[in-house]
Amino acid sequence: MSNKKNTVFLILQDNEDARPIIEAVEQDNPDANIQYQPGMVRMEAAGRLLVNRVTVEENLGREWDVQELHLNLISLAGNIDEDEDKFEISWH
Amino acid sequence: MSIEISAKSITPVRLAYGNLERRFGDKKPASRYQEAVYDIQPTTNFQYRPLWDKNHDIYDVSKTAIVMEDWYSFADPRQYYYGSYTIARAKQQEVAEHNFAFVDKRDLFDAVPEAVKQAVRNILIPLRHVEWAANMNNCQITDECYGSNFSSVGMFNAMDRLGMAQYVTRIGLLLDGNEEATLDAAKQAWMEAPQWQGLRHAIEDMFVLDDWFELMVAQNFVLDGLIFPLLYDRFEKKLTQEGGSTIAMLTEFMDDWYKETVRWTNALAKVTAKESAENQALLSGWVAKWTDRLSVALEPIAIEAFGDDGANELVEVKAELLDRLAKQGVTV
Amino acid sequence: MPAKKLNLRKRYELLTRGMGWETTYQKMDDVFPYDSFEGIKITDWDKWEDPFRLTMDSYWKFQAEKEKKLYAVIDSFAQNNGQTNLACASYLSAIKLFITGVTPLEYGAHRGFAHLGRHFRGDGARIACQMQAIDELRHAQTQVHTISHYNKHFSGLHDPFHQFDRVWYLSVPKSFVEDAMSSGPFEFITSISFAFEYVLTNLLFVPFMSGAAYNGDMATVTFGFSAQSDESRHMTLGLEIIKFMLEQHEDNLPIIQRWMDKHFWRAYRLLALVAAMQDYMLTNSPMSWKEAWDVYFVENGGALFEDLSRYGLKMPKYHELATAESDHISHQVWSVFCSLGNATGFHTFLPTEEKMDWLSEKYPDTFDKYYRPRFEYWAEQKKAGTFEYQKGLPQLCQVCQIPMVFTEVQTDPMQISYRVTEHGGDKYHFCSDGCKDIFEFEPEKYVQAWLPVHQIYQGNCGGPTLPEVLDWYKFKPEDSGDYIGSKDYQRWQEWKGADKKVKQA
Ligand SMILES: [Fe+2]
Ligand SMILES: [Fe+2]
Ligand SMILES: [Zn+2]
Secondary structure: OOOOOEEEEEEOOOHHHHHHHHHHHHHHOOOOEEEOOOOOEEEEEEOOEEHHHHHHHHHHHOOOOOOOHHHHHEEEEEEEEEOOEEEEEOOO | OOOOOOOOHHOOOOOOOHHHHHHHHHHHHOHHHHHOOOOOOOOOOOOOOOOOEEEEEOOOOOHHOOOOOOOOOOOOOOOHHHHHHHHHHHHHHHHHHHHHHHHHOHHHHHHHHHHHHHHHHHHHHHHHHHHHHHHHHHHHHHHOOOOHHHHHHHHHHHHHHHHHHHHHHHHHHHOOHHHHHHHHHHHHHHHHHHHHHHHHHHHHHHHOOOOOHHHHHHHHHHHHHHHHHHHHHHHHHHHOOOHHHHHHHHHHHHHHHHHHHHHHHHHHHHHHHHHOHHHHHHHHHHHHHHHHHHHHHHHHHHHHHHHHHHHHHHHHHHHHHHHHHHHHHOOO | OOOOOOOHHHHHHHHHHHOOOOOOOHHHHHHHOOOOOOOOOOOHHHHHOOOOOOOHHHHHHHHHHHHHHHHHHHHHHHHHHHHHHOOHHHHHHHHHHHHOOHHHHHHHHHHHHHHHHHHHOOOOHHHHHHHHHHHHHHHHHHHHHHHHHHHOOOOOOOOHHHHHOHHHHHHHHHHHHHHHHOHHHHHHHHHHHHHHHHHHHHHHHHHHHHHHOOOOOOOOHHHHHHHHHHHHHHHHHHHHHHHHHHHHHHHHHHHHHHHHHHHHHHHHHHHHHHHHHHHHOOOOOOOOHHHHHHHHHHHHHHHHHHHHHHHHHOOOOHHHHHHHHOOHHHHHHHHHHHHHHHHHHOOEOOOOHHHHHHHHHOOOOOOOHHHHHHHHHHHHHHHHHOOOOOOOOOOOOOHHHHHHHHEOOOOOEEEEEEEEEEOOOEEEEEHHHHHHHHHHHHHHOOOOOOOOHHHOOOOOOOOOOHHHHHHHOOOOHHHEEEOOOOOOOHHHHHHHHHOOOOOOO
C-alpha cells in the first residue's frame, strides 16, 4: 500500500453562515487547501478534514449544533464520522 | 451595468405550466400547491416491468380496485407541499421541544401520581409500535399509489408517524430518567400481553394487504379514527383529571396532528365515494371490515384504559367515526 | 432522580431502533417480500449504522430553515424579474433540459426510495431511505417552483412531465431511472445512491450550479445548492450501504461489482447530456466537462475505489474508456442536438468564436482537430442560408437510448462506435461495449425498452410527420430551432435594448 493520502473534501455554500465554519476549518486544518469558486467554497486536505464544534462556536460567539453544518453543505468526499463535537471526513 | 427595463416590456407570456392551464385555465397563476403535486408522476410509455411484479407497470392504476377517472380529483385541503409541510411541522416541533424541556427541567413527572404514570406506561408507550406500523403502512401507500398528489400526502403522513413514534419514545424515556425500562416493558407487552395481541395481529395483517387503497382505509381512516379519539383524546382527559396534565403537554403534537389529518382523510373519502357507486361500495366494505376487526382488537385496551367504561367509550368513538364517514358519503 | 444524559448516538438509537418487531402473525418474508430475490445476503441488519443521526424533529427544523431561505430567494427573484440578470437567454436551454430531464428523476427517486423505505427489513436502513424519499420529493417540488418563473417568460418549459414520457432524447433519463426502479431494492440503491449520487452526482450539480452562478441564474443556484445540502446525506447513504452489503457476506461482492459496472455505465451515459449542457449551453462555463471529470471522477472516484479495494471492489468496468471519452462526448452530443435542432424542446446555437476559443483551450487534443471544423462549416452554411437539419431519425442505442454518436476514441475518433447482438432472432444495436454487456446480461429486460424512434416508425407518436410528432410532444413551434431569431431571443433583445450587442448575436 502506498503512503500517499487521497484527497478528502468538503464544499460549503459561499455565504455569511458558512464563514465561521470555513474559518474553523482553516484554524483546525492548517494544511487544508481552500478554494473560492462561483457560489461555493471547496476545502480539501490529504486524508482527513475536521470541523470542530468548539472552534466554530468560538468564531460564532454562540452555541452551534454540528448538524447545522448540513444547512450549507454542498458536497463532500470521504467517510463521515459525525457526533456532538465534530464532523470528520477521512479515507481509511 | 444596470439596465433600465420598463415594466411594460416584462409581461409574462403565460401564467402557469401547461398541465395546470389545462386543469385550471390560463387566466391566473397556479398556486405553489398545484405546481408541486399535479401530474409529476409519469403515466405512460414505461420502459421495463418491475422484476418482482411482471403484471404491473412501475406506476399502475390497477394496483387498487378503486377506479378514478382522474386520479388528481383529490386535493389536500391543507395544500401541503414540501415547503409548507416542513415549515408547519417545524413550528409544531418547536412547541413540542419546549414542552419536553419544560417537563424535564421542572421535574414535572415527580408530581404525577404513580398510578397515572403506570397507566401511561401500559397504554400510551406501546403506541410507539402502532405509530411505527403506521409509518410503514404510509410508506407502502407512497410506494404503491397512483399520482404525485397521493405520493406527496402519503410521504408526509409516513414521516409524521415516524415523528410521533419518536415523541412517544421520548415520553417513555422521560418517565424513567432516560432509562430504557419503560420502553422494554412496552415492547414486551406489545409482543406478548394478551390485551395487545388482537391489535398487533390486525396490524400485521395490514402489512400484507394487496390493495393500497384498502390499506389507506384500514390505517388512515379506521385505525387512526379509533385510536386518536380514544387514547390521545379521551384517555388523556381522564389522566388529566387524575393529576396527569403533564402528559397532555407532551402529546399536544398528536392532538393537533389528528385534528389536521382528519381534514384530508375526510376530503379523500368524499371525493372517492362520489366518483362511483362501485367505489362507494368498496369503501363501505373496507370500512365495515376494518371497524369491526379493529374495534374488537381495541376493546381490551379500552377496558384497561377506562375500566368499566372502556367498552362504552369505544362504542362511542366507533359511532363518531362511522357518523363522520357517513357524512362524506361512505355509509356502512 | 436526575435523568442520565444521552449522547447523540445513544439517543438516536433509542429513537430509531426497537420500534419495529419480528412479526409472528405474518411471516417476515411476507411482510418484506422483496429483499431477498436479488441474492444479496444480509446476516445482521443491526450492523447497519447511520452516518447522520437525524431524528424527525431535527429533520423538520433544519429542512424548514432551508425551505424558508429558498423561497425567500424565489420570491424576490420573481418580484425583481431576476431573469433579466442572466448572461444570455440562450443559457436557458440548459434549464429546459434540466426541468424536462432531471426533475422527473428526482420524482422517480422519491418513489423508488419510498419502496425501499417500506421494504428493507432493517429498521435503520428503512428510515434512511424514507428520509431520502421525502428529500427527493422536495427536490422535484422546489425545482418546479423555481423554474416556474422562467416558464412565465420563456419558451420550452411549459410541459416538462408530459414530455418526459414521450420525447426522443428524454427517454435517456427515463430509461435510466426506470431501469433502477424496476430492479430489486439492493440494485436500486446501488444504482441511485452509489453509482449515481456518490460516484457521479458531483458532476451534475457542482459544476452545473456553479455554472448557473457564473451566468447570473441566482434562482437555480439557490435551489441547486439547497438540494445539494440533502445530497451530501444521500451520497453518504450510498457509501454506507455499499460497505454494509460488502461487510455482510462475501457472496455479495460479485453481485455488487456487476451492478456497479452496469449502473456506472448507465449513469455515465446519461451524463453525456450534462457534458453538452456544461460545455455548450452555459454561456460562460466555469469549468469544462473534462476538468470536472478529472476532479470529480478520476481523482475522487479513484480515492473512493481505493478505499473500497479492501473489500475487493474494483473500479467500474470501462472507466478508462469513459475517461478517454471525456475529450469528446460534449462535442458529439451537442452536434447531434444542433443537427436535430428542429426537433428539440430547447434552442440550439452554434458556439461563438469566443466559445470556440475556450473549447480549443480546454480540449487542446480534440476540439480543433475534430469538432471546430464541423461547427465552422455549419456556421458558413447558416450564413449562406443552406443549412439543413438532418432528415430522418437517428438510430438509438437499445440500452442508453442515445443516438449513435459516440466514436472509437481509443482507436479512431472519427469512426462511430457501433455494436450489435442477436436475441430471439432479432438484432439489437448499441453505442458501446458497456451498453451491449448490460443488454446481454438481462436481454429480457432490455428488449422491453420503449425506444422513441421505433415508436415513431410504428405510428405510436401522433403521426408519421415531424409536425405531428412534435405536436404530440406538446412542443410549440417557438420552442425548437435556433436561438437566434427565436421568441426568446426577441424578448431578450427587447429587454436588453435592440442596439446593445448581445453576446450570442
Ligand atoms: Fe435529488
Ligand atoms: Fe439525492
Ligand atoms: Zn448505449
